[in-house]
Amino acid sequence: MTYLTLSITLIFVLIPLFLSKTLHLQLEKDTIIATVRSIIQLLAVGYVLKFVFEAESFFFIFLMVALMIAVATDNARKKGKTIKGITWKIAITLVVIEILTQSILLGFGVVPATAQYIISISGMVIGNAMVLAILFLNRFTAEVEARREETELILSLGGTPKQAVRQPLIDAIKTSMIPTIESQKTIGLVQLPGMMSGQIIAGADPVQAVQFQLMIVFLLLTNAAMSSVLLGFLSYPTLFNERMQLIKRKR
Amino acid sequence: MNDSATAAIHFQEVDYAIFDVTILKKITGSFPKGKITTLVGPSGAGKTTLLKLCNGLISPTAGDIFINEEPISSYDPIQLRRRVGIALQSAPMIQGTVFQNLALPLELQNKKLTEKEALHKLADVGLAQPILHQKVDDLSGGQRQKVSIARTLMNRADILLLDEITSALDPTSVHEIEQLIIDLNCKYETTIIWITHNLQQARTIGHYTWIMADGEVIETGEIDILTSSTNKRVQRFVQGNLA
DSSP, rough: OOOOHHHHHHHHHHHHHHHHTTTTTTOOHHHHHHHHHHHHHHHHHHHHHHHHHTOHHHHHHHHHHHHHHHHHHHHGGGGGGGTTTTTHHHHHHHHHHHHHHHHHHHHTSSOOSSSSHHHHHHHHHHHHHHHHHHHHHHHHHHHHHHHHHHHHHHTTTTTHHHHHHHHHHHHHHHHHHHHHHHHHHSSSBBOOOHHHHHHHTOOOOOHHHHHHHHHHHHHHHHHHHHHHHHHHHHHHHGOOOTSSOOOOOOO | OOOOOGGEEEEEEEEEETTEEEEEEEEEEEEEEEEEEEEEEOOOSSSSHHHHHHHHHSOEEEEEEEEEEEEEEGSHHHHHHHHEEOOTTTOOSSSSSHHHHHHHHHHHOOOOOHHHHHHHHHHHHHGGGGTTSBBGGSSHHHHHHHHHHHHHHHOOOSSEEESTTTSOOOOOOOOHHHHHHHHHHHHHHOOOEEEEEEEHHHHHOOOOEEOOOOOOOEEEETTTHHHHOOHHHHHHTTTTOOO
16 A cells, blocks of 8 residues: 555545534544544554564564553553552553463464564553453442442451452453453454454455464453453452551542 | 440540541540440431441541450451441341341351351341342341341351441331340340430430530440430430530
8 A cells, every 4th residue: 555545545534524523523623633643653653663573673572562561551550540559550460461472372382483473462462451451440440439338348247358349359350351252252243353354455365364363362362351350359459458448538 | 434444345535537527536435345335426426437446447547446455456357347246227238138148247257057047047136037038139128127137146246336227127126126135235245336316225225325426425324324414415415406
């Protein structure tokens, strides 16, 4: 694709702008900002990736992955402000998931240890874990607040913090995992996943593309389970003080 | 009342505040061991907060609380809460059946409750067998309060903290629960602290009373102070004129 042909696709930006103007949706400014940002960010990433791929240096790969984790952590932590030390808890979760994923994939020789594979897969893993962490934190903090009486009841009867928070924790973990499991039930039937579509458009063998996509699907299942479970078990102790009392936070 | 040596619970200059709002101010006094002490006072006086302090659900911001002459901070929180049971007015429940709620205190200690034991406890609070496997969401306010009392009794606590546990009950049930608590007190010498808005109930069941208002204890003593006190605020409260 040339830049000229790419510019033709801006028609897809003009349509929502036209609709927004006509229907007084007042989304013109946001649409333009989103378009400009996506052009700049993706082009910048494209050139950075080109440089990293050509350099074939593990230092640059490490730097790229670290940057992804830092940005994902910063994005997700805003949803868990009521949890003490949430930034580190998210960062640890993302690092553990990344290490686990890459160890299995590279360790068993599923994919070659090149920048193309490591960075692309890391992007999917970290991005997905970030969304799951946000879903989990949203649900967990809401569940704990909504079930405060129940949590205090269990404490008052001589339960441990872990016993007291068990149900909200399980519910939050389940809620954050369900979208991943549900979307995988209809994968290929309703939506063709982005990576697979990308490979097919780029001329890859569709069966080969499906194999890679299946690998990602399996990987995202682990991702979904690990990110919410890890984050949950790292987070819940900070809701209580050393006297096993549920800490009340000012809203 | 102020002799901490015979006290099950003793408060010494206890303050409690949260988010810069003072709930309890300089609370000093004792709850005698093996006796029933009623806690009366207008809404917002800090009575429920005081009970939560005794159960260790919250801690004082200043002052000390002693349980059986030992500082409350020296107790393991889990052991403390099993020895000092609390039943709240709101009667919170875990999702599930009456049986699951009754079994909860034992399950928290990895023990099992038999159906026979559960039925026995239900009978103690005046509830019958058919309710045992009913969902708690289907219970009336009064039934919930009774299940909550039965559940609190499961831990066989030395000290029982009861927060308006009969407020949603009919007169017959109120009498049954009062008798149950009096029996527990007589048979096992369980120390009872009972919050009530019903002054007649306070006079009937209590040996001692604490009268609270605006986060302070305005008078403590034997139960007849409710009628004989010369304290103007107590008199106004008894006459229903203390907001």
